[in-house]
Amino acid sequence: MTAFDIYNTQLYREAMAGHYSAWRIFREALRGQRGWSRAWRNPEPASRYDVVIVGGGGHGLATAYYLARTHGIRRVAVLERSWLGGGNTGRNTTVIRSNYYYPASAALYDMSVRLYENLSKELNYNIMFSQRGMLMVGHSRHDMDLINRWAGAMQINGVACEVLNRATVARLAPALDCSPRARYPVEGGLIQRRGGTARHDAVAWGYARAADALGVDIIQGCEVTGFLRGPGGEVVGVETSRGRIMAGKVQLAAAGNTSALAGLAGFRLPLTSYALQAFVSEPIKPVLDTVILSLATGVYLSQSDKGGLVIGGGLDLYPSFAQRGNLPVARSVLGAVAEQFPSLGRVRLLRQWAGTVDVSPDSSPILGESPVPGLYLNCGWGTGGFKAIPVGGTLMAHHLATGEPHPIARPFGLDRFARGALIDEAAASGIAH
């Protein structure tokens, strides 16, 4: 094989074009790591795009990626007020699951789990999706009634799950206090084995890199300050901190800040923004290899590959844009961890933070058209947006490209509130929202 032959191999050309692989790591190790380039460009905004997406988190980036890849619409800009993936995409507890109650939700979230299963390969970016199982623990006869009802609904919806007895729960989670004298005695559980966790930053970065490679402009530090209207009142562009940008269509993917953007466009939404806290402990030896949620306390935790315990709980139940949580909720969440996992009671915390989540009255997302022509909505994911990034992107790209809602997105339109066709998933995570 001559040097010319090597140059012509698929492997070599992919390596030169920025494809990530074991071969590339090996090659760069030999070359002193000089061959790595930036994962995405930092372009100046153009004057006009076919689609402008407001919000450079997971949902916005995924929508841009699927517009370019599935529908061939490449004149797309993602405008991010601060930095890419710095909102809820970088602030969640990385849980991915589809253990919902209603058929519409099961179809939505299970599509997302299926997309996540293939995402590392599709994006050529390791998002570290680990299907370690999502285990919900019941602590009373009533919790077990709920679990059985829940399991029945999931199985009818075609989402595999198993109801577990106390012994199995104790074997899956040895750190959990399953003794008869526990403060929250364990009766049994429910597990979705295809659930798990992924590296949240990698999901944003992977979509950003793949979208950028297809020609999408990702513009950070660009705040939308107003909407430009056409003669019929339709949105024809956005006014930003970096100038005026015309657009065929504009989509909002701004989570907790969607209400403010809607205000700029002159309408109100059924959304309230709350703070959702999360915590990470110091790294400790492996103690938990599943995601575990207690129905009694609403606390859930998993252990990252680095060893830190990633802990979450219920919302701070008053509106907040402060991106920090409050002490009473932190105390109840961490107190529950200490009570339910006695061996973790002395583990020290490394970090605590909060994201601003946009909660809708039925705890289901709002996807599709807004009251203003030309302006589209992807919001209302509340506490569960991360798990839905691939499906949110896929469905909104379909709607923006074809002008019609995807059949799976149709029940989640804004019109459901006027029709009274709510999809009430308030109990879906077993936490009071």
Next chain:
Amino acid sequence: MLLIECPWCGPRDEHEFRYGGETHIARPGPPEAVDDAEWTRYLFERGNPCGIHLERWHHGFGCQRWFNVARDTRSHRIHATYAMTDPPRAMPNGEDTP
């Protein structure tokens, strides 16, 4: 932790209270004259401001009364508490960073 000035009991810890949603939302009527769009606005649509929010709180572990609070959602700072039947408080919505 919020320190909330109940109009009846004085300053108390946050966990004695429960948040009860946006305040000053008038129920439209008479019901037979209200269309679906109007009901939707009344039941579901909220201001959700990033700034001063006028909201209801209930002093569950105290006097059991409802009252209104003007609170900044950026800093959580409480600017005023006032009685349920008082008119809306006009508040300057200046910079108030977290």
